[in-house]
Amino acid sequence: MNTQETPDAQPGNEAGIHLPDLFQASPMAFWLEDYSALYDKFQQLRAAGISDLRAWLLHDRANLTECAGLMRVLHVNQQTLKLYQAESQEILMARLSDVLRDDMLDGYLEELDQLWQGENQFHGLTVNYTLGGQRLDLSLKGVVLADAVRPWDRVLVTMEDVTELQNLKRQAENSARDAREFFQQAPVSLWVEDFSAIRCLFADLRKIGVTDFRTFLDVHPEFVYRCMQEIRVLDVNDYTLKMYKASSHAELLSRLNDIFSDEAHVSFAEQLLDLWDGRLFHQREVQNRTVQGDVMYIHLQLSVFQGCEKSWSKVLVSLTDITARKKAEAYLEYLGQHDVLTQLKNRSYFVDELSRLARKHTAPVAMIALDLNNLKRTNDESGHSAGDDLLRRMGEVLNKVVDRPGHAARIGGDEFMVVLPSMEEPAAQAVLDNIRSLIELNNQYYSGAPLTVSVGMAVCRDPSRLEAAMKQADAAMYADKLAYYQQHGRRQDEAAAADLPREAAEGA
Template identity: 50%
Template sequence: MSSLPSPGDDFEHMFDIAPVSLWLEDFSALKVLLDGWRAEGVEDIEAFVRADPRRMAQYGASLKVLRVNQRTLELFAAPDEATLLASLGQVFRGDMLDQAVHELRQLWSGALEFSNQTVNYTLDGRRLDVHIRARILPGHEGLWDRVLVSLEDNTPQITNHERLRRSEQYARGLFEHSPVSLWVEDFSTVKRLLDDVRAQGIRDFKTFLKVHPEFVTRCMQEIRVIDVNQLTLQMFGAASKAELLNQIGKVFRGEMHESFTEQLLDLWDGKLFQQREVVNYSLSGEAVNIHMQFSILEEHRHDWSMVLLSLVDITARKKAEAYLEYLGKHDVLTQLRNRAFYVEELNRLSRKGPWPVAVIVIDMNGLKAINDESGHAAGDAMLRRVGEVLAKAVDAPACAARIGGDEFSVLMPVTDERGAQAAIDRIVSLLDLNNQFYPGKPLSLSIGMAIAVSGEQIEAAVNRADQAMYAEKARYYDQLGVERRRG
C-alpha cells in the first residue's frame, strides 16, 4: 500500500508545472542590509538609494535565487536551471535596478508582499517587460529567507501601449507644430439643432434662415472648441489657449455671420467637407483673411462631435490682390481712376445711364513748359496736385479719371447742365485753395463741359466737352501771349 504524498511534494509538483514563471528566492541578506541602513538613521529609502547608484547594486546583490520552474526556463530561453542561475547578470541588468526602487520602497515600509512593473532580459538578449509579484512565505517573516516571486510577461501589451503612446505623441507633435492653424471642434449640438429643424418639416432651409437669422447666431454659440495648435495662437495674437478660447467672440464676428450661414446651408445639404474664404479677427482687432478647410472626421459623422478645421492666413495675398486690382483701375501718379476704367465706365453709362450724363473734360495748362524748364519731377508734382483737386471736388457716383498725360475727365450720371456747372465751380474753388497752399508756379486748368441725354449722344457729348476745353485753352494761351505748342 503506497503512502500519500506529503504537502511538500504537492508544493514541489505545483511549483514545477505552474503556467506562470515562478522563482523561489532568499531575501535574508536584503533584510540585513535594510536593517543596517535603518540603524544608520536612513528614513527616506528612495532618496537614499538614488543618491548613490552603488546602493541599488547592493540591493541586487543581496537577492539569492534558490529555484525556478519550467515556465521560467522557457520564458528566459535557458536550457536548464543551472545555466539560468549562472547567468542572472544577463537577466537582471540595465534599467531593471532603477525600476526596482518601487519594490524596495514597499519592503522598507513593512509590507510582506510587493508588486512592480519591471524589465528583465532573456539569455538570447531579448527584452522582457514583466509584472512582478512577490510574497514572503508564511513562517519566514522574521528572516525573509523564503520569498515566492511570480513574473507575468506582458511585453506585447507594454509594446503596444508604447507604440500607441509614440503614435499619439507623433500625432500631437504634428498637430501642435503644423505650419497651418488647426482647430478641433465639437459640432454635435449644431447637428441636433439642424435635425430638430428637419424634424419640424422644414425643407427650404435657406428661406428658414432668412426668416430666423437668430438661428445662425444660436448655432455659432453652440460650437465647442476642443483644441487649437501653436500657430493658431500666433495667428490670432493669443498668449495661451485659455486666453484665445475665453475671447473667442472677438475672433468670430462681423462677416462671420454671413459665411457661417453658407456653412450651415452646406451642412444641411450633406456637405461634410467644405472650403471657403472667410474673415476672422485677431484679439487686437485686426482683420485676418482666412482660407478655411472644414472636415467632419469619418468616425464622427454620426454625431459631428469632432471636426477638424485648417486655417491658412491669406491676408498678404488679399492685400496683393487688392493692390493689383487698384493698379488696374487707378492712375498711380494722381490716385485718380485710369483710362481703362474711364473707357469701361463710359461704355457702361452709354448702355444703362442713368440719364442725363454730364461729361467734363479737363486739361492742365503749361505742363510741357514746366517739364522743359524744371524737369519731369516738377511736372509730376503738378499732375499730383490736379489729382488732389479732383479727388476732393468729385464724389461718387461721379468718377474723375486721368485719361492722358495732362488730360482728365469727369463722368457724372444723373447730372444736368446746372449740376455740371456746380461741379466745375467746386473744381475752380478748390484749385484756388490749392494754389494758395503750394508756393511757386500756380496750377492752371482748362475745362469743357457737355450733357448727354441718351446712350447715342454720349460720344458726341465727349467730343463737345473736348472742343469746349480746347476753346478755353486757346483763350488761356492768347491771354498769356504764347504759342499753344509751347504750353
C-alpha cells in the first residue's frame, strides 16, 4: 500500500467527497483510499491475457506486493488512529510499513480477487499491527464509491477489531484445559444447548415420509415454534447477561420469548433446514432483542459438540453483537447510492432505478430534467463554495418535493433528474410547479446567487423506451436553457460555457 498521503486528499478537497461527521465519530475504523492505480493495473493484466488473478498473484509473491503498493491512503478517522495507537494521521502514514506487514498480504489476496471478479464491495479477515507492535486481527469490509475523477479513485474501507475473539478461538484450539475459562471470559455471548428433542422430532418426520422439509415448514409454520420450545438451555456465559442486559441467569431464561422475537423465528427456520440437511456447523446474521426491547444485530455460529453428532445433546451457539458494524454497513450502502453534497440519489442509483422500472414494466413514468443556471458564473465570480451552496440548496428543494415512489437524483455536475413512476403529465406538472414554488421560497431565505433552473419534462408510456424519454426530457430542458440565456441577453460564448449543446449555443 502506498504510504504517501497528499494534503489534497482531505475531505472536501480534491478527494471529491464531503464526509459527514459520522466518518470521524463512527465506532468503526474508516480508511478512505485511492485504488485508481490498481484499476489501471487490472486493465493492463486483462489486456495481457491474464484471466486468473489469484494464480498470477500466487505464482510470484512480488506481484501481490506490487498490487498492494498501488493502493493509496487518502484519509483515516479518529477510531483508526486509536486502533493503531497513532497520535496523528501523519505518524500513521509515515509508519505504514510497520502496520502492514508479514501475513497481511494474505488478506489482500482475497480483497484483490473479489475486485477482479467485478465486485464493487469486498470483505475478509486480515492481520495488521499497532505502532507498538501488537497484532491486530481485523474484519475488513470495503465499498467502491461513485467515481470522482477516475475509476476506483475513492474506496471506503472499514475495519473491525476481532483480535480478542480470534485469540480466544486459538486458545481453545490449543488447550482443552482452558475451555471453561474461555467460556466464561469470552467477549461474545456463548450458549450451550440441548437439541436432542429436535433430533427426535426430525426422526419422527422422516418415519412418516417427510423428505421436502422446506415445503413441510411452509405448510406447518407452527413446527418452528414447537422446535424453539423444545430447546433446553444448559449454560450461558457471563457476557451473555451483559449483552442482553439481564440482571441474572433466571431473568434471561424467563425472557427468552422476548429475546427471540418474530425476526428470530424466521432465521431459526433456516437453522432447522441446515440441521435437517446434516450441516452441524453453520453461521448467519440474525436479529435478537435485549430484555429491555432494544434490537441487536447478531452474528450467530452454531456447532454440535464433537461426540454429540448423533444425539445433538450439546450444541454451542456463539452470538456476537454486530450492531455497530451493521450501522457502518448501512452508512456504506448510503454512500454507494447517494450524492454526499446534495443528499440526493446518485447517478448509479438512477441507472439501476430505470432498469428496475423497465423490468417491472412500470407505465407511465414521468421524468423531469433540471439543470442549474449560472453555476459556472457563480463558481468563477464567487468561488466553488458558492457553487456548492447552490447545489446543496437544489438538493434541499428536491428532497422536500419528491416523495416515494418517486426519486430525485444528481446525475452530473449541475444536472438533476426526477423520476415519477405511475404518474401522468398533469400530476408531473404539479410536482414541477411545486419545485418552482419551493425554489422561489428558497431564494427568499438565502442571500448570494439566486437558485434558478432550466427544466424539461417527458412522460414515457412504453417501459422499453425509458432512456428515450430521458433524452426527450433533456432536450426540452436544453431548449428551456437556451430560452433563458436568450431572455437574459447572454452572449454565445457564455451560453457555450453553460454546457449547452453546440447547435443551441450557436443559436444563442
